[in-house]
Amino acid sequence: MYPAAFDYHAPKNVKEALGLLGKLKDDAKILAGGHSLIPMMKLRLAQPKHLIDLGKVPGLSGIKADGKALVIGAMTTHWEVESSSAVKSKLPVLAEVASVIGDPAVRNKGTIGGSLAHADPAADWPAAMIALGAEMVCEGPKGKRKVGVDQWFLGLMATALKEREILVQVRVPLLPAGSGAAYMKFPHPASRFAVVGACAALTLDKQGVCSKAGVGVTGAGTRAVRAKGVEAALVGKRLDAATIEAAAQKAADGVDVQADLQGSVEYKSHLCRVFAKRAITEAVRRAGA
Amino acid sequence: MATVAGERLFGKAIKRREDPRFITGRGQYVDDVKLPGMTYAAFVRSQHAHAKIRRIDASAALKHPGVVAVFTGKDMTGVNSLPCGWDLRKEKNIPGVVQDLAMVPHMPLMSDAARHVGDPVAVVIADSQAAAVDAADKVKVDWEPLPSVTATDKAARAGAPQIHTSAPGNVAFKWEIGDRSATDAAFKGAAVTVKKRILNQRLVANAMEPRACIARFDTATGELTLWVTSQNPHVHRLLMCAFVLGIPEHKVRVIAPDVGGGFGSKIFLYNEEVVCSWASRQLKRPVRWTATRREAYLTDAHGRDHVTDAELALGKDGKILGLRVKTTANLGAYLSTFAPAVPTFLYGTLLNGVYTIGAIHCEVTGVFTNTTAVDAYRGAGRPEACYVLERIVEAGARALGMDVAELRKKNFIPRFSGAYQTLVAVSYDSGDYAAAFDKLLQMLDYKKFRAEQAASRKQGRLLGVGFSTYIEACSIAPSKLVGALGAGAGLYESAKVRVHPTGGVTVYTGSHSHGQGHETTFAQLVADELQIPIEQVDIVHGDTGAIPFGMGTYGSRSASVGGTAILMSLNKIKEKGRRIAAHLLEASPNDIEYVKGQFQVKGVPSKAVPFGAVSLTAYVPHKYPDNLEPGLEETSFYDPSNFCFPFGAHACVVEVDRDTGTVKILRYVAVDDVGKVINPMIVDGMVHGGIAQGVGQALWEGAVYDEGSGQLVTGSMMDYALPKADMLPLYETDRTVTPTPVNPLGIKGAGETGTIAATPTVVNAVVDALAPLGIDHIEAMPLTSERVWKAIQAAKAKR
Structure with a gap:
């Protein structure tokens, strides 16, 4: 499979990349890990005339904790997240999510920023970003701005990233004490994308009452969404099995579930509920541990 | 060492x-062969499942830098249809023919119409791969789209789009084997009969190395050398020289160097190697082509694709009195090289299985559809036969209320060596079917499992065990015999x-x-x-x-x-x-x-x-x-005097996730008897790989066509679910050894056993797991999570 001809650019810094983007406009695509874009180009589903590779731009990858959040460079690979000791100690659910993305080859090259900017509806990261309330840091000609995750995913492979912007950083808030988070996924048997994935991040007070709940659902619809109904049914309650079951029943509400070979609308909606329940149940268990 | x-x-x-x-x-694969002055071919393929070709305009492609030539079917004068190497016609005295095989034309580049997505209609040859691919996009084909039919059971229905003028109603052939009246009588005398519709879905072979060829015509010697991904280079040469290109065989050398898997799909003569060989003679330059994975999905011969209604008649004591099978086999848009043999002589002749059966009758209708041609895929006909028989036998046991293992034991052909004449033409070489099954039950600890299963069911868990006791015909084959059955070659x-x-x-x-x-x-x-x-x-x-x-x-x-x-x-x-x-x-x-x-x-x-x-x-x-x-x-x-008949017994233990329908394999136990074994490690590897493929068919794999558009929806590895190592259990395998008297080595053959046995084993296990819910059958494979979940919901709704 040969892609259509294109020019390759390897800027040395973000400013240079932004300059190229400004000049080449719609004819250019940003290349991060390349694990979505390159296959699409090989199938000629995407035929950009220019690729702007961020691989040679220093400072775009790495993971730091700043006290309130984990700050993850956009070019950080899934494997770097999966194996990071900072992630494992501060937000282990991110390592859990990373570990079920694709296969080792994909995780070694694919990046968190590439995934979030591409916004594949079946990607794993979006569910976790929603559950944890992440912020995307975008850099454009006029400097940086932050976009909350709830404003990020606009539709099928569409995000709030503007035409001349580059996603440079992801800020994921740390969870307070008494919290637990989990990601549960029904993988596509061929691609291992999420047919349905649900991430729950819960905070329990000392009495075991849920004080804060974040639940994100990916895979089933054209974009990942926050399961607001589920969250509302969890907050303020003791999370026994019956409460979790009742809350999880709302997991497909607001998801524009798409039927395909992996399932009818009915089945995928059901999977949203099953995996939300499993994620919440595990998050509660971890919060108590 | x-x-x-x-x-x-x-x-x-x-x-x-x-x-x-x-x-x-x-390794030296075809794509590793580099020759001076070589050119690259890219094929222009139909995006339609069925469409008339009004006109092909190559002018823009010809202007593309680096393009050497563009050819269409009209340029290939004097070139004949790709041949079908298996004849099913009454005038040839082929046994069982009810309606003669329609020998439909299959030109290397179609000029009149395209009949499946991926059908090649033109070739662009250029100095570089990139130029060839880019220019192929510039060939303009004026299509007149026609209605299409892809579904096996709809091809021969009234009103279905007609695919070939020489095959009215899209029927390729009708064929039968066995004794109809004896079978009818057996059913009249039965204590219990069961009837099930059993679907054996279409599969894509997915050899690791895609097909490739490079043809070099030597103007000095007049010789053509073709490197091609072939499982049988002499057959490729014979078919191409004698039937298609009409060039002398002694002036053609076919080399199949290291070849990365085939599973049958590289037996056949394909359009691309013919076109490259012809083009090399025209251009006097080497012409090469390597399939993309997408092309492999669209053009490598597919496997299976049967719709079967099977009926079993049982006596009160569990004896199998009769088996009646009606199968529609989807051959795709054209006749691939050995296609007619697969759902006939490689299928009907295996329906006796390892059992003594009172009477058997099987009728098969081959149909054309707007899909990729179907031909032999690992097992070829025998997995389909085994699947039908092992599913209907278990359904019969359930209907009778008899344990599935006990029913099998009651019906095994007793140990023999020399000859066991079946009701479906073939005569087995040697067998000890009960011994393999007994060994399997021991390895499995069957009684213990049933006790565990009963306990687990009380906790609401859905655990099941399934078996298949299979036979296959291999060591193919006595030339005189296959000649009498329609083969165009000796074996x-x-x-x-x-x-x-x-x-x-x-x-x-x-x-x-x-x-x-x-x-x-x-x-x-x-x-x-x-x-x-x-x-x-x-x-x-x-x-x-x-x-x-x-x-x-x-x-x-x-x-x-x-x-x-x-x-x-x-x-x-x-x-x-x-x-x-x-x-x-x-x-x-x-x-x-x-x-x-x-x-x-x-x-x-x-x-x-x-x-x-x-x-x-x-x-x-x-x-x-x-x-x-x-x-x-x-x-x-x-030239062997008979086929050899390996056999064995497989068992699988599964658990079904009640919430999602997902099947998990907990154990897989296999006892195979392939006769004597030269290298046990290699045979183990073949068994392991075969089981993986058989499990793949049971649970994940399946070529799916969109009925409206005729598009292959599972046209890539992102959509077509091949088994991966972490989806499979550690196998527990062993062997019994019953040498064949057919050849002096005592070897029966081991390449296909796992594929044949594993599919019914897994499906039987899933059905067993779901039995407490009142489920005794699931019609279609693969048993995707949704399909199993839906069966559970339907069963719940019934209660």
């Missing part, structure tokens, strides 16, 4: 001698053994290794027979310029048929060696024996000549018998 002369290697798990080059990237095998002056041995085999490990197993045979170190033996295959006419590898035939041909040549070598040695030792040839790598006077090791001295004498024949030709090189052709 270093071996010692005389150390017996038959039965030893020595490591594969070919693997170091494969795992270090030093013997050739072997030339060349002993070099200094004692090294090169074997030229007509078998073709595309993963099977011939370079190891055949060398084991040679080292044993000649009692020389295996390092002294090379195996050469896959080159019509070097090897005698051979039939290639498929149908688990290499060790049994190809191996026997080698053995015959080795015996001739030893016989000639005895005569040379007798002369050197001044003894009578009858007094010479071959012991520990030397020819010696019987019982007198001191009067001996080593093998190497004899070979040297053969080429430096100074002291040499009169009336004996110099040289030490022998050729043999072995």
